[in-house]
Amino acid sequence: MFMQHLADGILSGAIVALGAIGLSFTMKILRFANFSHSELLTWGGYLALIFLAFAGSFADLSASNIGPFSFGWPMLFAMLGSALATSLLAVLLHYLVFRRLARTAGHMTLVFASFGIALLLRHLVLLFWGHDPIYYSNELQFAILIPGGARVMPDQVFLLGLTILVVVFLHLFLTRSRTGIAMRGVAENPELARITGVNVDWIIIWVWVIGASGAAISGVLYGLTVQLRPELGFSLILPLFAAAILGGAGSLYGAVLGGLIVGLSENLSVMVIPSTFKPAVPFLLILVILYFRPDGMFGERK
Amino acid sequence: MIGFVSYLVFFLILALTFGIAVLGLNLQWGYTGLFNAGVAGFIAVGGYVMAILTGPSRPEVLGGFELPFVIGLAGAMLAAGLAAWIIGLMTLRLRHEYLAVATFGIAVTIHLVCLNWESVTGGTLGLIGIPNPARGLSESVLMQNVFYLLIVAVAALVAFVALERIVQSPWGRMLKAIREDEEAAASLGKNPARVRLESFVLGCMLMGLCGALYVGFIGYVSPSDFLPIVTFQIWTMLIVGGSANNRGALVGAVLVWGVWVGSGFLVSRVVPPEIQAQGGALQAILIGLILVLTLLFRPKGLIGEEVHVSRHAQL
Amino acid sequence: MSRQTQKPVLSASGIVAGYRPDLPILHGVEVAVKAGEVATIIGPNGAGKSTLIKAVAGLVAISAGTVLLDDREITGQPAHQLARLGAGFVPQTGNVFASLTIQENLVLGGIGLNRAEALARIKEIYQRYPMLGEKRHDKAATLSGGQRQILAVARVLIMRPRLILLDEPTAGLSPMAAAELFQLVRALAADGAAILMVEQNARAALKISDTGFVLAEGQNRLSGPAADLLADAKVGQIFLGQRTKAKKAAKKAGQKPVKKAAKKAARKTSKKGAKG
Numbered sequence: 001m002f003m004q005h006l007a008d009g010i011l012s013g014a015i016v017a018l019g020a021i022g023l024s025f026t027m028k029i030l031r032f033a034n035f036s037h038s039e040l041l042t043w044g045g046y047l048a049l050i051f052l053a054f055a056g057s058f059a060d061l062s063a064s065n066i067g068p069f070s071f072g073w074p075m076l077f078a079m080l081g082s083a084l085a086t087s088l089l090a091v092l093l094h095y096l097v098f099r100r101l102a103r104t105a106g107h108m109t110l111v112f113a114s115f116g117i118a119l120l121l122r123h124l125v126l127l128f129w130g131h132d133p134i135y136y137s138n139e140l141q142f143a144i145l146i147p148g149g150a151r152v153m154p155d156q157v158f159l160l161g162l163t164i165l166v167v168v169f170l171h172l173f174l175t176r177s178r179t180g181i182a183m184r185g186v187a188e189n190p191e192l193a194r195i196t197g198v199n200v201d202w203i204i205i206w207v208w209v210i211g212a213s214g215a216a217i218s219g220v221l222y223g224l225t226v227q228l229r230p231e232l233g234f235s236l237i238l239p240l241f242a243a244a245i246l247g248g249a250g251s252l253y254g255a256v257l258g259g260l261i262v263g264l265s266e267n268l269s270v271m272v273i274p275s276t277f278k279p280a281v282p283f284l285l286i287l288v289i290l291y292f293r294p295d296g297m298f299g300e301r302k
Numbered sequence: 303m304i305g306f307v308s309y310l311v312f313f314l315i316l317a318l319t320f321g322i323a324v325l326g327l328n329l330q331w332g333y334t335g336l337f338n339a340g341v342a343g344f345i346a347v348g349g350y351v352m353a354i355l356t357g358p359s360r361p362e363v364l365g366g367f368e369l370p371f372v373i374g375l376a377g378a379m380l381a382a383g384l385a386a387w388i389i390g391l392m393t394l395r396l397r398h399e400y401l402a403v404a405t406f407g408i409a410v411t412i413h414l415v416c417l418n419w420e421s422v423t424g425g426t427l428g429l430i431g432i433p434n435p436a437r438g439l440s441e442s443v444l445m446q447n448v449f450y451l452l453i454v455a456v457a458a459l460v461a462f463v464a465l466e467r468i469v470q471s472p473w474g475r476m477l478k479a480i481r482e483d484e485e486a487a488a489s490l491g492k493n494p495a496r497v498r499l500e501s502f503v504l505g506c507m508l509m510g511l512c513g514a515l516y517v518g519f520i521g522y523v524s525p526s527d528f529l530p531i532v533t534f535q536i537w538t539m540l541i542v543g544g545s546a547n548n549r550g551a552l553v554g555a556v557l558v559w560g561v562w563v564g565s566g567f568l569v570s571r572v573v574p575p576e577i578q579a580q581g582g583a584l585q586a587i588l589i590g591l592i593l594v595l596t597l598l599f600r601p602k603g604l605i606g607e608e609v610h611v612s613r614h615a616q617l
Numbered sequence: 618m619s620r621q622t623q624k625p626v627l628s629a630s631g632i633v634a635g636y637r638p639d640l641p642i643l644h645g646v647e648v649a650v651k652a653g654e655v656a657t658i659i660g661p662n663g664a665g666k667s668t669l670i671k672a673v674a675g676l677v678a679i680s681a682g683t684v685l686l687d688d689r690e691i692t693g694q695p696a697h698q699l700a701r702l703g704a705g706f707v708p709q710t711g712n713v714f715a716s717l718t719i720q721e722n723l724v725l726g727g728i729g730l731n732r733a734e735a736l737a738r739i740k741e742i743y744q745r746y747p748m749l750g751e752k753r754h755d756k757a758a759t760l761s762g763g764q765r766q767i768l769a770v771a772r773v774l775i776m777r778p779r780l781i782l783l784d785e786p787t788a789g790l791s792p793m794a795a796a797e798l799f800q801l802v803r804a805l806a807a808d809g810a811a812i813l814m815v816e817q818n819a820r821a822a823l824k825i826s827d828t829g830f831v832l833a834e835g836q837n838r839l840s841g842p843a844a845d846l847l848a849d850a851k852v853g854q855i856f857l858g859q860r861t862k863a864k865k866a867a868k869k870a871g872q873k874p875v876k877k878a879a880k881k882a883a884r885k886t887s888k889k890g891a892k893g
Contacts, residue, residue, distance in 0.1 A: 027399075032399060033399035033400075033402055033403055035402075035406075096598075097594060097598060100598055101597060101598065105597070107398060107399065108337050108398050108399075108402075109597060111337070111398070111399060111402050112537065112541070112597065113594055113597050113598075115339070115534060115537070116534070116590045116593045116594045116597070117590070117594060119531065119534055119586055119587075119589075119590040120586075120587055120590035120591065120594070122586075123583035123584075123586040123587045123590070124583070124587060126580060126583040127580050127583040127584065127587065130579075130580055131579060131580075178724060178725075178728060178732065181717065181721050181724055181725060182725060182728060184714075184716065184717060184721075185714050185717060185721075185725050188714050188715065188716050188717070189711050189714060191676070191696075191708075191711070192708065192711050192712065192713075192714065193697075193714075193725070194676075194695075194696045194697045195674065195676070195696055195697070195699075195700070195706050195708060196697075196700060196725050196726055196728065196772065197697050197698075197699075197700030197701055197725075197726070197728050197729045197776070198697060198725060198728050199697050200697065234530075237406070238403075238406075238407050238410060241403045241407075245400070245403070274418070276414070276417070276418040277414060277418065279410065279414055280410070280411045280414055282407075283407035283408075283410060283411055286403060286404060286407055287392060287393070287404060287407070290393070290396055290400055290404060291392065294395050294396050294397070294400070
């Protein structure tokens with residue numbers, strides 16, 4: 001059983017990690033706790049449905065699955081499309097709401113506005129797609145047996161692989177590209193970045209795009225390996241915050257590590273506590289971290 | 303005509319009940335600057351304790367005390383206050399954003415406990431049979447409701463007056479001092495941490511009272527009564543009414559509840575029955591939109607913060 | 618062209634500015650620097666020296682007055698444009714990205730250029746300052762105070778600015794590091810840049826400067842060749858806030874006629890008593 005929980009923990013951790021990256025960056029650079037970030041995961045997952053349907057009008061979706069996975073090329077197209085569309089959504093929200101409020105009001109107004117936007121986004125999903133869970137495909141998958149007696153689905157292996165790819169890509173982006181370096185500079189000291197000649201407004205847009213894309217991919221992967229439902233994002237708010245706070249706001253590797261820790265502790269905890277209380281574990285993690293470090297893992301919340 | 307009056311009474315009972323919670327939140331945010339994102343959780347504590355204390359005996363579930371209404375109310379307030387005290391000790395030294403995340407987590411956890419601790423809370427089915435003291439007083443439902451409205455109105459009035467008094471008192475002035483400049487207040491020998499905790503506990507006791515009154519009226523309680531949207535509704539009431547303003551708290555409660563109920567009514571009239579459930583989402587969307595638009599176009603955002611800024615500006 | 622008749626690279630006049638529009642710190646200040654010249658702004662605490670240089674750099678809102686860079690008006694330009702327009706600013710604190718490497722700091726300095734050009738200029742910087750080249754992959758946080766200042770200046774040099782603004786560059790440096798930095802500043806001027814500095818270390822700064830501007834309470838008090846200011850007793854009195862001996866008419870060539878203002882200030886400060 002342990003291996004199974006371990007495997008589940010890593011997989012769940014990957015989903016949280018991808019979502020937490022964006023949350024961590026916006027917390028550091030925009031300096032507010034964005035309660036609507038989790039809804040970008042929901043929208044990412046649902047928007048992929050639209051792209052899938054679009055692709056389906058050109059090709060028979062069930063005809064050509066890639067290898068042992070439950071999906072074919074249309075799904076990859078849908079993922080990309082969803083990342084772009086979700087980024088657009090995030091940038092729109094930034095322009096319409098967050099940027100304006102950041103100029104005229106205090107941080108807590110932004111937090112509260114993000115509550116409102118989260119509510120809006122969640123209920124719009126309910127409005128358009130309804131209550132019931134949705135699955136990308138009805139294919140049955142055969143589990144793979146891995147050493148230790150755990151079973152994983154091929155789609156879950158894809159999840160892990162894609163997450164690793166995304167993290168590596170982001171690492172390269174942040175260290176090799178000038179935009180990535182500028183982003184790290186803005187995270188450390190926005191005023192110096194401005195003085196240096198960096199267009200901070202542009203960098204902020206990039207932060208939203210990267211965060212939203214990570215969220216969208218995470219949402220699609222969740223929809224792929226679990227299910228799509230309107231409470232998808234909401235059920236992940238605490239794990240995402242736990243990962244971002246654990247890893248320290250603004251740190252890519254911190255978010256990834258935080259995500260892993262959250263996923264593992266959630267799944268391993270069921271060996272000790274009743275599984276119905278699993279959702280409380282990330283919250284307990286948050287309490288513990290903040291108890292010892294009330295200003296965040298690396299004191300960034302001064 | 304009777305129908306309208308009857309509906310108005312029903313409406314006012316709920317609006318004023320929520321108003322009590324808004325008063326509590328106002329103390330926490332408007333006067334003390336504490337961002338409590340877990341309001342629904344404390345209301346739930348009050349509601350469930352009321353149900354347990356005053357309800358009949360139930361198979362396999364804690365109950366059967368059948369205590370009087372007022373004892374139930376007191377118990378609910380104490381329970382909510384106790385929960386607030388414990389939680390406050392753990393979290394109040396956190397700054398704003400983290401306090402928001404922590405209190406949000408608490409509400410989620412309380413909700414989880416309500417869903418799963420079946421031997422106490424009845425699980426997903428909740429608890430039924432909670433006695434309403436007004437039921438025995440009259441044959442007419444309308445008169446019963448009017449009586450309950452009186453109870454709620456008295457409670458709200460008492461809470462209002464008490465808060466106004468507290469805010470003018472030395473303790474209340476200390477609250478303001480702490481909110482404006484904590485370091486200065488601390489250097490004067492005041493203990494900001496303790497005062498904030500006291501404010502948090504008091505505010506949550508009012509939220510517990512709200513839960514108890516709500517449950518006493520409706521007659522049953524279940525976890526779905528305390529979803530996060532309730533937190534959002536209470537906050538909206540506070541913002542619309544203007545924070546750091548007790549009168550505004552009550553006005554906001556009536557206004558926002560009115561919009562909520564009104565939009566629900568509209569939806570049920572306009573939206574075809576097959577998609578009623580989805581139509582319900584329209585209510586939340588409407589409230590969410592109104593709220594975000596209010597925040598955007600009201601240049602000073604949450605009033606509590608405005609006061610904070612302008613005080614510093616008068617050099 | 619003699620220094621006297623050259624047009625200034627930086628010309629700021631009538632500057633009214635402050636962190637909040639209803640509370641100006643500067644009340645109509647002017648300052649000018651020519652190419653190859655080192656000009657230093659000095660004055661007592663609270664005089665508005667840092668505010669002035671930040672206003673020129675676009676970080677503090679200017680409510681009145683104009684700033685010209687080589688005849689081009691740059692008043693109110695967003696800070697991130699100034700680097701591209703030829704004005705580089707080295708702030709007093711937080712002037713390097715501590716969590717980034719030296720190379721990355723310099724890369725950001727060249728963000729306004731295309732990638733190839735930026736890399737070429739970074740190479741030049743390494744040739745000129747071998748210490749930076751040796752440590753190029755080290756995080757800036759590992760540098761000493763003096764080394765950080767050099768990095769901060771180097772970052773600005775990538776854009777080959779006509780005007781370099783320095784806010785208290787020697788703050789917190791040992792006397793030796795401060796002397797090195799001043800040498801660096803003189804070398805930059807020798808290369809043709811116009812340099813405007815704010816300095817607490819008034820005497821040492823004036824010694825290596827060509828021109829000085831004395832500010833107090835948000836206004837110009839004295840201006841002129843640095844050597845003259847060094848010898849002028851009035852300067853010390855402005856710092857100490859005492860009544861000036863009225864008719865020490867040390868009106869050397871080039872010194873601005875601010876006697877009246879100085880007298881007024883003297884009356885004001887004597888009323889308020891000595892200021893810190």
